[in-house]
Amino acid sequence: MAPVIAAATGAGRLFEHLGVIAAVLLAGFAVLAAGRSELARARAVGMALALTATPILLVAAIWDSPQLHPLRHRPLLGVAAILAALAAVGALALLISRRPQALALLAVAALPFRVPISSGGETSNLLIPLYAIVAAGTLAYIGDLLRDRDPEPDEPTAGLLEWSLVGLIALYAIQTSYSHDFTKALEQVVFFYVPFSLLFILLRRLRWSAGLLLGCLGVLVSLALVFVLVGFVEYSRRKLLLNPKVISANMVESYFRVNSLFFDPNIYGRFLAVVMLLVTTAMLWAARRRDVLAAALCLAVLWGGLMTSISQSSIAALLIGLGVLAALRWDPRKTGAAVALLSIAGVAFVFLAGSSIRVDLSSSKGADQATTGRYNLIGGGVDLFEQRPVTGYGAASFAVEYRSHQGSSAGSAVSASHTIPITIAAEQGILGLGLYVLLLVACFRRLFGGDLRNSAARAAIATAFAALVLHTMAYADFLEDPITWTLLGIGAALAGASALPRGSAAPVANAGVAEPQVL
Numbered sequence: 001m002a003p004v005i006a007a008a009t010g011a012g013r014l015f016e017h018l019g020v021i022a023a024v025l026l027a028g029f030a031v032l033a034a035g036r037s038e039l040a041r042a043r044a045v046g047m048a049l050a051l052t053a054t055p056i057l058l059v060a061a062i063w064d065s066p067q068l069h070p071l072r073h074r075p076l077l078g079v080a081a082i083l084a085a086l087a088a089v090g091a092l093a094l095l096i097s098r099r100p101q102a103l104a105l106l107a108v109a110a111l112p113f114r115v116p117i118s119s120g121g122e123t124s125n126l127l128i129p130l131y132a133i134v135a136a137g138t139l140a141y142i143g144d145l146l147r148d149r150d151p152e153p154d155e156p157t158a159g160l161l162e163w164s165l166v167g168l169i170a171l172y173a174i175q176t177s178y179s180h181d182f183t184k185a186l187e188q189v190v191f192f193y194v195p196f197s198l199l200f201i202l203l204r205r206l207r208w209s210a211g212l213l214l215g216c217l218g219v220l221v222s223l224a225l226v227f228v229l230v231g232f233v234e235y236s237r238r239k240l241l242l243n244p245k246v247i248s249a250n251m252v253e254s255y256f257r258v259n260s261l262f263f264d265p266n267i268y269g270r271f272l273a274v275v276m277l278l279v280t281t282a283m284l285w286a287a288r289r290r291d292v293l294a295a296a297l298c299l300a301v302l303w304g305g306l307m308t309s310i311s312q313s314s315i316a317a318l319l320i321g322l323g324v325l326a327a328l329r330w331d332p333r334k335t336g337a338a339v340a341l342l343s344i345a346g347v348a349f350v351f352l353a354g355s356s357i358r359v360d361l362s363s364s365k366g367a368d369q370a371t372t373g374r375y376n377l378i379g380g381g382v383d384l385f386e387q388r389p390v391t392g393y394g395a396a397s398f399a400v401e402y403r404s405h406q407g408s409s410a411g412s413a414v415s416a417s418h419t420i421p422i423t424i425a426a427e428q429g430i431l432g433l434g435l436y437v438l439l440l441v442a443c444f445r446r447l448f449g450g451d452l453r454n455s456a457a458r459a460a461i462a463t464a465f466a467a468l469v470l471h472t473m474a475y476a477d478f479l480e481d482p483i484t485w486t487l488l489g490i491g492a493a494l495a496g497a498s499a500l501p502r503g504s505a506a507p508v509a510n511a512g513v514a515e516p517q518v519l
Helices: 002-032 037-062 066-073 075-098 101-110 128-146 160-178 182-205 210-237 244-252 265-285 289-309 312-329 332-357 364-370 374-387 398-406 420-448 456-474 482-498
Strands: 115-119 122-126
Touching: 002 037, 002 160, 002 182, 037 128, 037 182, 075 101, 075 128, 101 128, 101 182, 101 210, 122 182, 128 182, 160 182, 160 420, 160 482, 182 482, 210 265, 210 289, 265 289, 265 312, 265 456, 265 482, 289 312, 312 332, 312 456, 374 398, 374 420, 398 420, 420 456, 420 482, 456 482
Parallel strands: none
Antiparallel strands: 115 122
């Protein structure tokens, strides 16, 4: 009996490994098939198969979780739940097919909302509402194609951004084969990389009018204001609604951190910083005084919310974003000089008067305390990279390998190095690090290419992306954050539209390209 069980277990693991690689390759093919009319149906098949494989792998990963306990023991309830989910996705697909712009508004509205799911002994906060919208958008696209109603026949072909993006996640999928934390790697693929690849495709294909862009901004601002209101209530009551870890930390610290309806103050702060940069862009390009005043009032409220999160990485991201925005709106040289002087002054203050703000960089212990543990994590990540510089330790293996090599306890709060390039170097080696650098180069070339002074929309997207990249240098979650893929999808669409001549059949309207007052 034991050999049979072992064989079945081995077959199941092999299925999961091959399923992860296949799902990523299918999604990657769909990304790279952009603009190739002869591959339209093959692309639709790839998207359909990736969409089908993802929930199968997901259910296999969380089958033993407490959330699925009622479904395991009540099959009829499970069937009813599946039918209800399919009906909801079908209704959304019908809506998106009839009103394609609804996809953008629904996706943007779903970006912040996560549902906690237990898997592998840990709790993952999954974007279940966003997954449903991605599934609905994919079904709507496939349905339109089968009925010869493809609304974007002239979608631009894939470029360096798409190839480097697919290359990085494909390498990640292959490196799950020797990772010591395959469960975590599988979660990264099925929870993030595959569904977000489909999201990127769907957003990149939309016709982005000025009205749609303003509608998405309105959704984000409304959500941010609601989150800030919740945060203010938490701060006044000194009581959080979510995340026991943050609640425990607030009990022993002299300060009180707010996370609103997010599970992490830094993710809450990141969201607010991105929205603030979008609003600031709208304010700087606005033609009417009332719009400027409304934006300024909104920024004041959001700034208060950001302060209650006490997220230094989010504040730094906001500042770098404002610097980039100033360079785009005014003189880049003067902006660069001002940023350099402020940076020098800040560094000098830390070294000369760091004790007054409890920042001690004279020792590794002081540096680790000043960076809330990131100094040692970065050092440990560098050590891991030095030991396996070519192949790395495998996808999602940082936490396991760090604890093993550094002697940290199993309960140590280690999930990543909190510096994305360090995590990639340790897990994926020099090849993964090279692809990551290539991806950043491709992203910045695409988003910052052309004349951004005459496009508030493109300036906003490029600025927000630059701030997000800075945030990942001090925190985590780059391709694991749907905001990254959303910015890239919209930014790539706008860049493709601006590169086409006026009057041509573009996959995206030239929204905001010739109207600097419109976001």
